[in-house]
Amino acid sequence: LLLIIVAVVLGVTLSKETNQFQSVFFSRCEKFKGHDCQKIWEAFQQAYVNQDPCDIPMEAYDPLITAAPFKPTCNRMMFWSKTKDVVHEFTEKRDCFVTLEDTLLGSVLDGLTWCGKEGSSETFTTDCPGWTDCKNNTVRSFWNRVSAAYADIACGDVTAMLNGSIAVPFSPTSIFGSIEVKGLNATRVKSLNVVLVTDEKNVTNCTNASLKDLQKELAEGIKYNCKEVPDTQIQECGSNPQKPCGSCW
Numbered sequence: 001l002l003l004i005i006v007a008v009v010l011g012v013t014l015s016k017e018t019n020q021f022q023s024v025f026f027s028r029c030e031k032f033k034g035h036d037c038q039k040i041w042e043a044f045q046q047a048y049v050n051q052d053p054c055d056i057p058m059e060a061y062d063p064l065i066t067a068a069p070f071k072p073t074c075n076r077m078m079f080w081s082k083t084k085d086v087v088h089e090f091t092e093k094r095d096c097f098v099t100l101e102d103t104l105l106g107s108v109l110d111g112l113t114w115c116g117k118e119g120s121s122e123t124f125t126t127d128c129p130g131w132t133d134c135k136n137n138t139v140r141s142f143w144n145r146v147s148a149a150y151a152d153i154a155c156g157d158v159t160a161m162l163n164g165s166i167a168v169p170f171s172p173t174s175i176f177g178s179i180e181v182k183g184l185n186a187t188r189v190k191s192l193n194v195v196l197v198t199d200e201k202n203v204t205n206c207t208n209a210s211l212k213d214l215q216k217e218l219a220e221g222i223k224y225n226c227k228e229v230p231d232t233q234i235q236e237c238g239s240n241p242q243k244p245c246g247s248c249w
């Protein structure tokens, strides 16, 4: 009897996990009007439910991209690496740029952890493989796939905020370095404009060797610019809505 009770309690907690995750998914999704969140949820789940959470290739999310495709916002697309907080503090306050987290899929899954298990139809949010535990983990493959899709539709002049307070602002193994930069299409993208966010320590500047590697990764025909911008200036522009986007830096 005890065993049965334990099994039942366990079973109940597991589905509570699924339900909680699903309710976050739907409440975030429903903020975007004109989308079928049920259909998007089903396309999302088929990528990982009932599968080994370390064996999810990024292509598993192809049907999800089809269910919730990205729309290009030329000249306003913002990429970032190791600057998540500065970027979103700014984009939350100003409409100058659109990041992946401002799109349906990016905003629905931002900050969440999820995975499946073989032989189960549940969605788990605990005991999932970590970012570096295995290459093809559920969460990492998701960000790889949506980042590739987001870079693929990029057009016009695109911006990337990189971290000038670390020794290597451009890492070839980051999602920005391994997927997005390579995915920019020269027929659509005119230029990549790096905003190197600096603080008073001035650890790096635009002459940093890693930024040379970044330029080498860009498809022929995409122009490259780099500008060092103090974090205080970005914050200031965020809190001054009268300031035109073009004069922030």
Ligand code: N1C
Pocket (backbone or CB within 6 Å): 078, 079, 080, 081, 082, 083, 084, 099, 100, 101, 106, 110, 111, 131, 139, 143, 147, 150, 173, 174, 175, 176, 177, 180
């Ligand atoms: O590996 P990164 O940065 O270079 O990835 C950032 C890059 C951005 O331009 C985004 O378009 O890739 C996209 N992206 C996200 O939008 C995103 N939201 C949340 C990549 N990762 C994202 N996350 C989480 O941040 C993700 O779960 C992982 O843990 C980090 C990657 O951050 P990074 O190394 O600073």
